[in-house]
Amino acid sequence: MKLEEAKKRVHALKEEIQVHNRAYYELDRPTISDAEYDLLVRELVALETAFPELVTPDSPSQRVGGKPLEGFKAVRHREPLLSLGNAFSGEDLLSFHHRVTQAVGGDKVEYVVEFKIDGLTVALSYQNSLLVTGATRGDGEVGEDITQNLKTIATVPLQLNSPVAVLEVRGEAFMPKKAFLRLNEDREEAGAPVFANPRNAAAGSLRQLDPKVAASRQLQVFVYDILYLDGASIDTHGEALKYLEQQGFLVNQERFCSGDMEQVISYIRHWSEKRHELPYEIDGMVLKVNDLSQRRELGATSKAPRWAIAYKFPAEQARTRVTDIMVRV
Numbered sequence: 001m002k003l004e005e006a007k008k009r010v011h012a013l014k015e016e017i018q019v020h021n022r023a024y025y026e027l028d029r030p031t032i033s034d035a036e037y038d039l040l041v042r043e044l045v046a047l048e049t050a051f052p053e054l055v056t057p058d059s060p061s062q063r064v065g066g067k068p069l070e071g072f073k074a075v076r077h078r079e080p081l082l083s084l085g086n087a088f089s090g091e092d093l094l095s096f097h098h099r100v101t102q103a104v105g106g107d108k109v110e111y112v113v114e115f116k117i118d119g120l121t122v123a124l125s126y127q128n129s130l131l132v133t134g135a136t137r138g139d140g141e142v143g144e145d146i147t148q149n150l151k152t153i154a155t156v157p158l159q160l161n162s163p164v165a166v167l168e169v170r171g172e173a174f175m176p177k178k179a180f181l182r183l184n185e186d187r188e189e190a191g192a193p194v195f196a197n198p199r200n201a202a203a204g205s206l207r208q209l210d211p212k213v214a215a216s217r218q219l220q221v222f223v224y225d226i227l228y229l230d231g232a233s234i235d236t237h238g239e240a241l242k243y244l245e246q247q248g249f250l251v252n253q254e255r256f257c258s259g260d261m262e263q264v265i266s267y268i269r270h271w272s273e274k275r276h277e278l279p280y281e282i283d284g285m286v287l288k289v290n291d292l293s294q295r296r297e298l299g300a301t302s303k304a305p306r307w308a309i310a311y312k313f314p315a316e317q318a319r320t321r322v323t324d325i326m327v328r329v
């Protein structure tokens, strides 16, 4: 095959793979079998091996690279990754709302309510639209460099869709419930210790020194916050989430924007009851002031922003399954 032909085929393959990624991960509607998908990636890798000048940084072939690491390098975050204050009741939420309203001089405040995905925080840093580092949260200031593991996650863009000088985002890496159950079955069969919950499984998978192991764990990342952006101007959190979607990140579609705390509380109650129907675990909801200028007015303590709060769902009392009781009997 000549270079020109290979160039056309490589471009077509990358487009098609991208379409299937989006269908599979964002719309949760696979448009191709895993086997056919693997064939496309294998053909792309073969062409890039034959014509190395056709390799681009955003090619799916650049996801599972590298040999196993000896250890993880330390990465200092450009901005400290803040924590979240917690609310455990409707009253806690109302007093949060009262504090916020006071601090903005009685102006109307609108909140965005999001799932609190039960995974682990990751920070992704892009320069000139290319992924440079992916890191764990660590202590909020310094994390571990897990770039080559995060690159294996299909919904983590290797290259952003539009030019931007610097973009630092944070998100939650997690393992969907189905992948978690399947992994534990495999580990049980292999006599390996099982993971207690999807969060531990995700954390254990991202701490693998061999990226091939991380690549096999079906991890996902929902991105939820812009830490630093040099290259666009944004006024609300809603716009920030749309911007992140346009740049190619996976952003959770389920979010609710309202200034009415009664509506906010009933939305939270709705998901407290329905969360078991979700394909991933959530351990609460996060309330965030939508208007970024109001956020600046509210500021942050040394640990957490004054413009956001986490509502934690009551811890699950271990649901004893009938089968367990039968066995005991």
Ligand SMILES: CC(C)(C)c1nc(N2CCN(c3ncccn3)CC2)c2cc(C(N)=O)c(N)nc2n1
Pocket (backbone or CB within 6 Å): 082, 083, 084, 114, 115, 116, 117, 118, 119, 121, 137, 172, 224, 225, 286, 288, 305, 308
């Ligand atoms: C940007 C802010 C600070 C408002 C923020 N902080 C979060 N977290 C901080 C505390 N975190 C934390 N983790 C470990 C130790 C202390 N704090 C865990 C992430 C958020 C977590 C989620 C989520 N999980 O889905 C989310 N949709 N939005 C978040 N937004």
